[in-house]
Amino acid sequence: MKKPTAILLILVSGVLTGITFVYLRYFYRQDKVSFPPQEIRLPITKLKTFKSSSLDFTVQLPEKYEIEEGVTFVDIKLGKDIISGVRNFDPIGEGSLEKYLEYADDKNEIISTSEKNYLNIKGHPAMSRKEIRGGVNKKAYYIYVSNTDKIVYVFSTKSESLYGDLDQIAQSFRYTP
Secondary structure, three states: OHHHHHHHHHHHHHHHHHHHHHHHHHHHHHHOOOOOOOOOOOOOOOEEEEEOOOOOEEEEEEOOOEEEEOOOEEEEEEOOEEEEEEEEEOOOOOOOHHHHHHHHHHHOOEEEEEEEEEEEEOOEEEEEEEEEEOOEEEEEEEEEEOOOOOEEEEEEEOOHHHHHHHHHHHHOOEEOO
16 A cells, blocks of 8 residues: 555656646746837937027027028918017116016007016026917017116917927027127
């Protein structure tokens, strides 16, 4: 009786060893398959410097944009989408961005403003905000250059896809008389 039990024990342990070997050889290794890490590269936007010949400012903008400049404006174009830049003189001359915006909002019939952010861009008081004017939603930056002329630069777009580029362009603004 002892011999058949011993043989059975040897057979069972042999089968278990074989199953363990097959598992370790094929299945366990497949669970441990690793793939080499892939480097994720974000697109790097190359910038170019634009210096307005008539509006006394310089900005950095992505190379993909085209520029159309007039005497009182600059259009920064990407296909049909536009970021507009204009230079206004503060007609009330109080030397305050807030007073200028009160005046401009009333004059331009701005219906609503939201997401207001007060900034300092290269030493000049500024504000970014979203606004509705004449049924058109847009994002705008107002930069108040308080020199003797009291100039307000406005950069804006109604194209939501350009809001990020507008942020970059407006925040790179430098007054260069």
